[in-house]
Amino acid sequence: MDRQLLSNILTQMKKHLKAGKEIGDMKVGALLALGHQLEAIFYYLGHELGTILKVKQINDVTEIPNELQKIITEFNIGKVEISESTNEIVQLKLRDHSSIKDLINRGIRTEGSFCSFEAGLLAGIVEKISNVHCFAQEISCSLQTGNNYCEFMIVFQNE
Ligand SMILES: [Zn+2]
Structure with missing residues (x-):
């Protein structure tokens, strides 16, 4: 799934809706950006789960890594190491x-991204925080x- 493309298309759709313009072709574009259906569904599930976890809401972006780390540990989501945190992105490594x-250490290999459930979950949690x-x-x-480890990037959608 091309999350950046999807995000851009959704922003365009929002603008068109506001302006009373058509969004028909953009729906098709958004569908293509979604890519593999199962990946999108897992992301959705993770995201829904992330948004129902009880988190502390934070106004200062510099405190987000601490809170995120706490939640990941509290809910046994994995072992996390946050490698970068700015007011635009949070990047982290997740294990276990x-x-x-x-699946790990059993000679199983995938092509490309596999952990879309965790991606959605992380997005949902950071969104809540x-x-x-x-x-x-x-x-x-x-x-x-x-x-x-798997590496994730969470992007804030400031606009
Ligand atoms: Zn992974």
């Missing part, structure tokens, strides 16, 4: 999460790289 737990709409993408998956 549910999507790969039973920051009260800013977010999207997240797995930028490297352990089942693809052979590393013992």
Whole structure:
């Protein structure tokens, strides 16, 4: 799924709706951006779950990594290491999460991103913490790289 493209198309759709213009072709574009259906569904599920977790809402972006770390630990989502945090993105490494737990170190390899459930979950959680709409993408998956972690990037949708 091309999250950035989807996000751009959704922003365009919003503008068109506001202006009373057609959005028909954009729906098709958004569908293509969604890509694999199962991946999109897993992302959706993770996102829904993330938004019902009880989190502390935070106004200062510099405190987001701490709160995120706390939630990930509290709900046993995995072992997290936050590698970058700005007012635009949060980037992190996640180990021992549910999507790969039973698959890693068994010679199973995937092409591309696999952990879209966790991507959605992280987006949902950060969205709840920051009260800013977010999207997240797995930028490297352990089942693809052979590393013992998957790497995610969460992007704040400021506009
Ligand atoms: Zn992964």
